[in-house]
Amino acid sequence: MTAVSQESAPPPDDAAAFGWRRLRTWWHEPHFLEKNTILGGVLLVVQMIAAPPESPSQMMFAFGWITIVIGLPFAPRSLCVFGTIASLAVSLLPLHGWWASGGTAIGTIFLAVGYVMPFWAAVLMPVAYAVLDTVGFVMLRSGSMIGGLIAGLIGEFSRMTTDGVTDVWDSAMDATLVAGVKRGVMMPQYTLIIFIATLMLTLMVFGFLTMFGAAFRRTSEANARAARSEWMLGRMAREQELAHVIHDSVANDMSTIAMLAWRAQHVGGDGGSADATADATAAMLNAIYDRAHHALDRVHEVIDVLNGRLDLAQVEGEGAAAGVPFDVQVERYVEDQDRIMTMLGIHGVTRINRADASSMPDVPDAVRRAAMRLIEEIYANIVRHCAMDGAGAGSVAEEAPAYTVFIDINAQRVRISEVNALDDESRTLTRGHRHGSGLALHRAAIEALGGTLNTSAQDGTWILSAEIPL
Structure with a gap:
C-alpha cells in the first residue's frame, strides 16, 4: 500500500510547478481588491521591519492599519469610509509619525475607494479628505504626510537661503515629517503657500490613486461584459449546432421514413411476384426501423446535450x-x-x-x-x-x-x-x-x-x- 501511494503521489517538483501555475493563473484573473490588499500588506510589513514603530501607541496604530488593509476584500465600502475617517481622526491626536498618519494604508484604502465606490462617492471622498487634511494641518496643527513634506521642504529651502532666521531654521532639518510640520506652522509668511500646495498635492496623489482603482473597475466590468457576450455567443452557436443536428438527422430521417412508408403501400402494384413483394416490403420495414432508431438516438443525444450530460462535440462528429x-x-x-x-x-x-x-x-x-x-x-x-x-x-x-x-x-x-x-x-x-x-x-x-x-x-x-x- 505504501509503495502504491508513493507511486501515485506527484513528485515534489511537479506539485510545486502546479502550485506556481495556479498562482499565476489566479494573479492574471481580475482580483483587484485581493491584489491591492496583498501589496499593501507586504509594504506595511516591510515598513515595520525597516522603520519599526517607536512606541507602544505607534505599534497599536500599525497593527490597526494592517487589520484594516487585510479586511478590505471582505467589507470594502465600510472599511474605505472607516479608514479615511480614522486617518483624519488619528492625525488630531498628539502622536506624530508615519504610523500614526496611516502611511501606506491610506493609499491602499483610496485604491479600493476607486474600485468599489459609486462615481459620486469616488469623486467626493478624495476631495473631502484633501480639504479636511489640509485644514487640520494648517489650522489645527494636526499630522499630515503631504503637509509635513511640503512644510519641511519650504523650511529647508528658507534655512539655506535666508539669513537671520529663527533658531528653528538654524537647526538641521529632522528626518521625520513632524519636524517639517512644526517648521511650517511656525512660519506664518508661508501659511498660504503651504495650504495651497498641501491641498493640491494631496488631491493629486489620492485623486490619482482613486482614478487608478476606478480604471481597474472599468476594466473588470468590461472583461465581465466581454465574458458574458462570449458566453451568449457560445450559447447561440451551441443552439445553432443543435438546430443543425435536429434538422440534418431527425428531420431528414423523418422524411425518409415517410417516403418509405408511402412507397411500401405501393409495393406489388407493378405485378411482381409475391415473394419479391414480401422481400421488398421487409427491406423497407427494416430501413424504417433503422431510420426511426437513428432519429430517436439523435433526439436523446440532443436532450443529453441540453441537460449537460453529453458534450456537443461528441454528437457532432461520429466518424x-x-x-x-x-x-x-x-x-x-x-x-x-x-x-x-x-x-x-x-x-x-x-x-x-x-x-x-x-x-x-x-x-x-x-x-x-x-x-x-x-x-x-x-x-x-x-x-x-x-x-x-x-x-x-x-x-x-x-x-x-x-x-x-x-x-x-x-x-x-x-x-x-x-x-x-x-x-x-x-x-x-x-x-x-x-x-x-x-x-x-x-x-x-x-x-x-x-x-x-x-x-x-x-x-x-x-x-x-x-x-x-x-
Whole structure:
C-alpha cells in the first residue's frame, strides 16, 4: 500500500510547478481588491521591519492599519469610509509619525475607494479628505504626510537661503515629517503657500490613486461584459449546432421514413411476384426501423446535450470520434443513401473522386461536419422533392438518372456537386408541408469556413455546387 501511494503521489517538483501555475493563473484573473490588499500588506510589513514603530501607541496604530488593509476584500465600502475617517481622526491626536498618519494604508484604502465606490462617492471622498487634511494641518496643527513634506521642504529651502532666521531654521532639518510640520506652522509668511500646495498635492496623489482603482473597475466590468457576450455567443452557436443536428438527422430521417412508408403501400402494384413483394416490403420495414432508431438516438443525444450530460462535440462528429477516414465515412453514407433511394424507386448516380491513400488529407473536424451535413441535406432534398407517380416510382425514367451526385476530395478542398430533375410540387412529398431553411443554414456554415455554396434552378433542373477549403 505504501509503495502504491508513493507511486501515485506527484513528485515534489511537479506539485510545486502546479502550485506556481495556479498562482499565476489566479494573479492574471481580475482580483483587484485581493491584489491591492496583498501589496499593501507586504509594504506595511516591510515598513515595520525597516522603520519599526517607536512606541507602544505607534505599534497599536500599525497593527490597526494592517487589520484594516487585510479586511478590505471582505467589507470594502465600510472599511474605505472607516479608514479615511480614522486617518483624519488619528492625525488630531498628539502622536506624530508615519504610523500614526496611516502611511501606506491610506493609499491602499483610496485604491479600493476607486474600485468599489459609486462615481459620486469616488469623486467626493478624495476631495473631502484633501480639504479636511489640509485644514487640520494648517489650522489645527494636526499630522499630515503631504503637509509635513511640503512644510519641511519650504523650511529647508528658507534655512539655506535666508539669513537671520529663527533658531528653528538654524537647526538641521529632522528626518521625520513632524519636524517639517512644526517648521511650517511656525512660519506664518508661508501659511498660504503651504495650504495651497498641501491641498493640491494631496488631491493629486489620492485623486490619482482613486482614478487608478476606478480604471481597474472599468476594466473588470468590461472583461465581465466581454465574458458574458462570449458566453451568449457560445450559447447561440451551441443552439445553432443543435438546430443543425435536429434538422440534418431527425428531420431528414423523418422524411425518409415517410417516403418509405408511402412507397411500401405501393409495393406489388407493378405485378411482381409475391415473394419479391414480401422481400421488398421487409427491406423497407427494416430501413424504417433503422431510420426511426437513428432519429430517436439523435433526439436523446440532443436532450443529453441540453441537460449537460453529453458534450456537443461528441454528437457532432461520429466518424471523426471513431477514427474513420473522411473518404470512408462519405462512401459508407452515400452507399446507404443510394440503397434507400433504390427502395423508393428513385434511381440515381453517386461518384466519389478521392486522392490516393498516401496523399489523403487530414480533413479538419469542422470541414468534415459541414461536408457530411450538406451531403445529408442533398439526399434529404432529393427524397422530399422527387416527383412520384401513382405507382410510387420516380417520375423520371429509369434509363435517365433522377439525380447525380459528385464528390471530389483532394488535399486542397472538398467539392460537392448535385443535379436532379424538378417537377410540379403537387406530385412530391412536400405537397401541403412547410419547407425548411436547411440550405441557408449550410450556406452560412460553409461560408464561415471560407467556402462557397451556390444553387440554381434552370429548365426544370436543380443544380447545387459547394466547395469547402481544407
